Amino acid sequence: MSHKINWQILIEKQPILAFIPASMRGGIECKKVNAGDTLFHLGSKPKHLFYLIEGGIHLLRRTQSGNEIILQRSTGGFIAEASIDAQTYHCNAVVTASGNILSLPIQIVKLVLMEDIKFQQAWTSLLTREVRKLRAQCERLSLKTAAERIIHYIETEGTERSLVLTQPLNAWAIELGLTHEALYRSLRKLQTTAVLTIDKSQQFPKLSLH
Amino acid sequence: MSHKINWQILIEKQPILAFIPASMRGGIECKKVNAGDTLFHLGSKPKHLFYLIEGGIHLLRRTQSGNEIILQRSTGGFIAEASIDAQTYHCNAVVTASGNILSLPIQIVKLVLMEDIKFQQAWTSLLTREVRKLRAQCERLSLKTAAERIIHYIETEGTERSLVLTQPLNAWAIELGLTHEALYRSLRKLQTTAVLTIDKSQQFPKLSLH
DNA sequence: CGTACTTTTGAATCGCATCAAATCTGGTGG
DNA sequence: CCACCAGATTTGATGCGATTCAAAAGTACG
Numbered sequence: 001m002s003h004k005i006n007w008q009i010l011i012e013k014q015p016i017l018a019f020i021p022a023s024m025r026g027g028i029e030c031k032k033v034n035a036g037d038t039l040f041h042l043g044s045k046p047k048h049l050f051y052l053i054e055g056g057i058h059l060l061r062r063t064q065s066g067n068e069i070i071l072q073r074s075t076g077g078f079i080a081e082a083s084i085d086a087q088t089y090h091c092n093a094v095v096t097a098s099g100n101i102l103s104l105p106i107q108i109v110k111l112v113l114m115e116d117i118k119f120q121q122a123w124t125s126l127l128t129r130e131v132r133k134l135r136a137q138c139e140r141l142s143l144k145t146a147a148e149r150i151i152h153y154i155e156t157e158g159t160e161r162s163l164v165l166t167q168p169l170n171a172w173a174i175e176l177g178l179t180h181e182a183l184y185r186s187l188r189k190l191q192t193t194a195v196l197t198i199d200k201s202q203q204f205p206k207l208s209l210h
Numbered sequence: 211m212s213h214k215i216n217w218q219i220l221i222e223k224q225p226i227l228a229f230i231p232a233s234m235r236g237g238i239e240c241k242k243v244n245a246g247d248t249l250f251h252l253g254s255k256p257k258h259l260f261y262l263i264e265g266g267i268h269l270l271r272r273t274q275s276g277n278e279i280i281l282q283r284s285t286g287g288f289i290a291e292a293s294i295d296a297q298t299y300h301c302n303a304v305v306t307a308s309g310n311i312l313s314l315p316i317q318i319v320k321l322v323l324m325e326d327i328k329f330q331q332a333w334t335s336l337l338t339r340e341v342r343k344l345r346a347q348c349e350r351l352s353l354k355t356a357a358e359r360i361i362h363y364i365e366t367e368g369t370e371r372s373l374v375l376t377q378p379l380n381a382w383a384i385e386l387g388l389t390h391e392a393l394y395r396s397l398r399k400l401q402t403t404a405v406l407t408i409d410k411s412q413q414f415p416k417l418s419l420h
Numbered sequence: 421c422g423t424a425c426t427t428t429t430g431a432a433t434c435g436c437a438t439c440a441a442a443t444c445t446g447g448t449g450g
Numbered sequence: 451c452c453a454c455c456a457g458a459t460t461t462g463a464t465g466c467g468a469t470t471c472a473a474a475a476g477t478a479c480g
Contacts (some may be wrong), residue, residue, distance in 0.1 A: 036452055072345050081351075082342045085335055113331070120330045121323070127337035132292045132300070134344035135281050139271065141351035142280075144437070145467070170426060176278060177352040186427060200358040354474070355435070380458060392436055394460060 003100070005031040010102075014051070014077070016126055019119035020104075020112060028210035030032015033057075039079070039101070044183045046089055048103045050079040073174065075167060080125065081166045084109060125200070141177045146186035147195075149176045154207055162208035169205060213240040213310070213373065219250035222313075223286070226262070226336060228328035230314075231376015232324060243267075249303035249311070256299055258313045260289040269301045280384055283414060285376055291337060351387045357405075359386045364406070364417055372418035374400045379415060 011018045018129060020028070024173065033039070033055060040046070050057075059072040059080060071091050072080075083089055102185055113118050140152045151178060153176065154163045165172055173183035190196050199206040217235065221228045230238070240263070244248070249260055252271060259261075260267075261286050269290060281301050293299055294316060303331040322329050350362045363386065364373045375382055383393035400406050409416040 031329070041226060071349055082338045085338065094317065113334075114327065117324070117327055117330065120327060120334065124323070124330065124334055127334065128292050128295060130341050131337060131344065132296075134341065134348060137348050137353060140342060141282050141348060142384075168426065174352075180427080180471060181429090181470085185468090188428090378458060389437060390459080391438085391461090395436090398460090 003032070003075070005030045005102070010053070011052075016119070017051075018124055019043040019116060020108075021116075023114065025107050027108050028103050029100055031103055032098070032186050032209065033095045033101055034098045037095040040089050042090065043088050046080075046083040046086060046106055049081070049084060049106050049109050050093070051102035051104065052076050053077055053102060055095060055101070056093050056097030058096050059091045060094065071142050075171075078126070081130070084113075119190040138174075146176070147169055148206075149178070149188060150186060150190065150198045151195070151209065154209055158207070162206065164202070164206045165204040167204065213242070215240045220263070224264075226332040229326055229332060230318075230377055231326075233384040234318050234322065237315050237318050241311055241313055242308070243305045243311050244308045245305055248297050248306065252300060253298050255291040256290075256296060256316055259291070259294060259316050259319050260303070261312035261314065261321045263310040263312060265305060265311070266307030267311075268306050270304065271301045276375045283377070283381070283385060284309065288336070294323075296364050325393050337367070347385075356386070356388050356392050358402060360387070360396060360400065360417075361394075361405070361419065364419055368417070372416065374412070375414040377414065382403070388393070 005025070007017070021151070030053070035056075035156065039050060039057065041049075047142070055075075057074045057079055058070055060070045066137040073096075075097075079093060079101075080089065080091070113123060119148070137154050140149050140156070143149045143152060154161065157163055167175075169183060169187075173180040176183060178186075187196075187198065191198060194210060196207055196209045215235070217227070217236065226269075243265060244268075249267065250256070250258075257365045263286070265285075267284045267289055268280050269284070270280045276405070283306075285307075289303060289311075290299065290301070305400055323333060350359050353359045353362055355357075364371065379397070380390040381394060383390040386390060388396075397408065401408060404420060406417055406419045410417070
């Protein structure tokens with residue numbers, strides 16, 4: 001189930017991968033994953049670091065009371081970066097949308113991290129960006145109304161008060177901590193009050209604030 | 211207003227500081243800060259990285275509508291680690307409880323990061339923990355009800371289904387994305403329905419799930 | 421053409437925010 | 451020791467906005 005990896009295209013999307021020396025690329029696999037698959041589960045020892053190229057993955061855990069807690073929804077990028085220096089996984093990873101992943105043996109990644117200070121720096125800056133992004137998301141989620149969250153999102157994630165989504169609206173709703181109904185209604189209101197416009201001619205909607 | 215720094219005690223509390231070479235300690239100051247002080251504000255260029263030894267600091271921003279949003283509350287540790295490679299601060303830092311901070315010139319920190327791979331690694335693991343914590347908070351904030359957020363907080367941040375807060379309840383409410391009234395009412399309900407108990411004999415409340 | 425997914429609308433309900441006010445607390449200075 | 455004050459906690463009433471449940475219409479794709 002392993003595919004040939006086009007490193008050139010991959011590196012364009014994720015420059016940090018350029019730091020993986022060519023000599024180590026042999027150990028890295030590209031796999032197809034299907035909705036429903038489990039990448040890893042809580043308690044097991046991390047052997048691979050995953051990079052989601054395409055598809056969707058949820059990291060989740062069950063509480064003692066049996067409730068399911070979603071720790072992270074990912075539609076691309078490294079999965080559970082934190083597992084790199086953990087003894088065991090702290091959660092389960094379930095594929096929610098079929099796609100492709102890179103599977104990097106943690107040994108290799110650790111080796112490169114130890115030896116290559118450039119890679120370390122790139123990794124640090126990746127984490128730093130992630131911290132900043134997550135802070136912004138926390139900030140957004142503590143806004144009380146749908147309209148405020150929408151505008152905040154466009155202002156912080158977009159450029160020039162405008163933004164092309166990378167997902168359909170109903171998926172965006174979840175990221176905003178809303179139901180899709182609430183998002184649709186709120187968007188409609190923002191349009192009728194001329195606060196923003198939505199362009200749906202492309203694959204994903206483009207939102208622009210006035 | 212600069213004090214002499216007792217590195218030995220400091221390093222015990224925060225081992226990462228051991229990586230700062232003795233030769234560079236001269237550039238680092240320990241300052242007293244008072245409630246109400248501003249450490250830095252949005253838009254200004256980061257010159258120092260701050261380490262909060264004692265006291266309390268809020269990182270906050272104001273929305274267009276004038277509401278105050280708290281991005282981070284800290285009662286110790288590094289403040290705004292993300293500022294290390296940012297052009298400008300993306301929030302304001304206000305002292306909410308008097309105490310002491312270390313003020314590390316960013317130049318020095320960057321230099322050590324470049325040269326010392328051990329420090330790099332320690333820094334990476336610091337960021338990794340932060341990422342994990344923030345993910346948990348985002349997931350908590352996307353829970354719809356006050357009760358769910360409270361329980362999630364105890365389950366993820368506490369040990370053995372129980373947790374001692376590090377702040378009064380009204381401050382906790384903000385971290386949970388709730389008004390203090392909503393938190394008080396929800397806590398009362400959870401107590402009367404025997405879901406949890408609150409012990410207020412100490413300075414800060416201790417919450418235990420049943 | 422049918423299936424799966426997304427978008428849209430409607431109606432009823434619930435929970436939280438909001439505003440207001442009272443009580444309780446610890447700490448201060450007279 | 452008491453008066454006083456700021457901050458924390460508590461209770462009440464009201465309204466709004468989001469959730470929830472339900473169903474229909476639009477869209478993409480094989």
